[in-house]
Amino acid sequence: MRKKERSIARLLSHAVLVVVAAVMIYPLLLVVSISFSEEAAVVKNGYRFIPEQFSLDGYAAVFKNPGILLNAYSITILVTILGTAAGLLLTAMIAYVMSRKEYRYRKATTLFVVFTMLFNGGLVPFYILIVKYLHLKDTLWVLIIPYLINPFYVMIMKGFLDRMPAEVIESAKIDGASEYRAFFTIVLPLSTPALATVGLFISFIYWNDWWLGLLFIDQDRLVPLQLLLYRTMNTIEFYAVNSQHLSGSVDVTKFPSLTTRMALAVLGAGPMLFIFPFFQRYFVKGLTVGSLKE
Amino acid sequence: MYNMKSETIASGKPGISADGPGKPKRKGHFRRNKDLFILSLPALIFKLVFNYLPLIGLIVAFKKFRFDKGIFGSEWNGFDNFRFFFVSDNAWRVTRNTVMYNGGFIIITLVCALILALLLNEMSGRAVKVYQSALFLPYFLSWVVVGYIVLAFLEQDRGLLDHVWRLLGQEPVSWYQEAGKWPYILNAVNLWKTVGFSTLVYYAGIIGIDPSYYEAAKIDGANRLQMIRKITLPLLMPLIVVLLIVAIGGMFRADFGLFYFIPNNSSFLYSTTDVIDTYVFRALRTVGDVGMSAAVGLYQSLVGFVLVVAANTIIKKTNSDHALW
Numbered sequence: 001m002r003k004k005e006r007s008i009a010r011l012l013s014h015a016v017l018v019v020v021a022a023v024m025i026y027p028l029l030l031v032v033s034i035s036f037s038e039e040a041a042v043v044k045n046g047y048r049f050i051p052e053q054f055s056l057d058g059y060a061a062v063f064k065n066p067g068i069l070l071n072a073y074s075i076t077i078l079v080t081i082l083g084t085a086a087g088l089l090l091t092a093m094i095a096y097v098m099s100r101k102e103y104r105y106r107k108a109t110t111l112f113v114v115f116t117m118l119f120n121g122g123l124v125p126f127y128i129l130i131v132k133y134l135h136l137k138d139t140l141w142v143l144i145i146p147y148l149i150n151p152f153y154v155m156i157m158k159g160f161l162d163r164m165p166a167e168v169i170e171s172a173k174i175d176g177a178s179e180y181r182a183f184f185t186i187v188l189p190l191s192t193p194a195l196a197t198v199g200l201f202i203s204f205i206y207w208n209d210w211w212l213g214l215l216f217i218d219q220d221r222l223v224p225l226q227l228l229l230y231r232t233m234n235t236i237e238f239y240a241v242n243s244q245h246l247s248g249s250v251d252v253t254k255f256p257s258l259t260t261r262m263a264l265a266v267l268g269a270g271p272m273l274f275i276f277p278f279f280q281r282y283f284v285k286g287l288t289v290g291s292l293k294e
Numbered sequence: 295m296y297n298m299k300s301e302t303i304a305s306g307k308p309g310i311s312a313d314g315p316g317k318p319k320r321k322g323h324f325r326r327n328k329d330l331f332i333l334s335l336p337a338l339i340f341k342l343v344f345n346y347l348p349l350i351g352l353i354v355a356f357k358k359f360r361f362d363k364g365i366f367g368s369e370w371n372g373f374d375n376f377r378f379f380f381v382s383d384n385a386w387r388v389t390r391n392t393v394m395y396n397g398g399f400i401i402i403t404l405v406c407a408l409i410l411a412l413l414l415n416e417m418s419g420r421a422v423k424v425y426q427s428a429l430f431l432p433y434f435l436s437w438v439v440v441g442y443i444v445l446a447f448l449e450q451d452r453g454l455l456d457h458v459w460r461l462l463g464q465e466p467v468s469w470y471q472e473a474g475k476w477p478y479i480l481n482a483v484n485l486w487k488t489v490g491f492s493t494l495v496y497y498a499g500i501i502g503i504d505p506s507y508y509e510a511a512k513i514d515g516a517n518r519l520q521m522i523r524k525i526t527l528p529l530l531m532p533l534i535v536v537l538l539i540v541a542i543g544g545m546f547r548a549d550f551g552l553f554y555f556i557p558n559n560s561s562f563l564y565s566t567t568d569v570i571d572t573y574v575f576r577a578l579r580t581v582g583d584v585g586m587s588a589a590v591g592l593y594q595s596l597v598g599f600v601l602v603v604a605a606n607t608i609i610k611k612t613n614s615d616h617a618l619w
Contacts, residue, residue, distance in 0.1 A: 013416040021428035046452035094337035104327045116345040119599045122591025125351025179329035208436030229438045265442035
């Protein structure tokens with residue numbers, strides 16, 4: 001009886017989840033499939049899930065002139081690596097301090113961090129600060145520094161560290177280890193699930209960012225990948241809208257075609273989507289949001 | 295909950311008792327906490343510079359800002375910036391859009407994520423991994439890429455949805471020009487992209503529940519629905535409430551990428567897609583009206599803050615354990 005109830009529940013859950021999973025993945029597959037389609041067929045019939053004719057022309061067009069794309073890739077990779085390393089370290093350091101029950105300024109520190117989640121100055125003061133006072137416009141740093149600490153990730157990190165037994169740290173200190181030593185040689189190695197989860201999130205923030213680029217980057221050599229994608233889309237639109245006004249001097253067929261566009265989207269999202277399944281096993285363990293109160 | 299207690303317990307711990315009983319001296323406790331304080335210092339300085347310092351910049355909202363004169367050099371102009379915004383139709387339009395969309399997102403995502411998390415909980419380990427990957431996939435795409443994906447569905451004469459729409463015998467629609475369709479589109483796109491993350495947070499919460507509750511319930515003959523209603527949901531409540539309060543605090547803050555890239559910044563759609571954040575961005579970057587942008591930003595921050603405090607107060611009245619502070 002009980003067993004039967006359980007298996008029915010499981011079957012129903014499977015049914016729902018399979019449908020949901022399909023809905024989640026389908027749009028992505030559509031874009032991938034368009035990117036491998038033949039241009040002429042797409043122009044004639046529109047986007048179809050199953051390509052009428054398989055073709056690599058979309059990608060070939062991207063790699064015919066790879067300079068801009070490769071530059072965007074290297075900017076994004078550099079920013080992602082530097083930002084993730086620095087951000088993860090800073091996040092772990094402050095989250096650890098907030099998780100130490102005997103730390104005297106613990107409540108004050110938590111409030112200081114959480115308050116920024118609830119109240120902030122908005123776009124304009126931030127923009128003025130970066131441009132006028134820190135002079136970071138059109139530098140690599142502006143793509144890294146503003147995202148170093150996200151309070152939400154601090155809370156996730158703290159949630160994990162909260163459950164670390166106090167004895168671990170105490171015994172290290174009895175053995176004569178300093179706070180720094182205890183943190184770097186004992187606490188950090190024990191926090192792999194949280195570091196992996198939060199590290200992955202931070203790296204996605206950097207990889208997927210167009211916002212800082214949109215606000216602060218005008219120089220072509222500093223354009224990150226996602227901003228390049230956005231600019232490409234905009235250019236296409238510009239010519240699509242204005243094609244009849246532009247005299248014969250501009251050959252519209254030379255511009256990124258429909259399949260090339262989707263190939264670009266795949267190239268922009270692809271690398272990270274391959275990385276993320278490897279971090280999966282840490283997720284649930286690393287993703288418990290810490291209490292904001294303590 | 296136990297914030298008061300923890301300090302008294304802490305002072306009884308080894309390493310701290312060295313100072314003897316009674317209140318430790320001021321200087322003494324800084325020395326004891328110095329190492330931990332230094333560990334947190336880089337992050338504190340970062341927050342100070344990037345989150346607290348800009349608050350001073352909010353005075354720009356009351357100034358006729360000029361870049362060359364800076365924040366302090368620019369002239370005051372009282373409430374002109376606010377007046378300019380609030381007498382236009384824009385104020386009502388962007389506020390309404392922002393609040394309605396966020397309200398919808400909060401409710402829809404919460405319900406869907408909870409259901410999915412409960413369903414995941416019925417699964418064995420390997421199945422969870424597979425579903426989790428699928429659910430999470432869209433979360434890791436940037437809004438720019440999602441913009442391309444939506445285009446594949448909606449592009450005039452070519453999009454897949456456009457195609458299906460006509461197959462169903464409906465009148466052809468220029469999706470990027472028809473404002474009335476966008477509340478549905480944006481809600482769907484947002485749910486698609488964010489539900490995986492919320493599901494996982496709730497699922498992690500469910501996993502963390504002590505299994506002995508369920509065992510006891512089983513012995514008492516409770517069925518699965520009863521266990522969900524009487525054990526899972528009540529124990530998940532604190533997490534739900536915390537995330538809810540934070541979300542309510544963000545009601546006045548829209549996800550810029552969603553509202554900028556997905557409708558493609560199409561001016562035909564502003565009536566249903568323009569939100570405070572896109573409006574501020576355009577005012578700042580396209581129009582260059584810094585003062586008014588700052589005024590709108592301040593309005594946004596203040597109302598958001600009031601909302602958090604109000605939500606927290608109401609929750610505190612009903613159940614103080616669940617309140618944020």
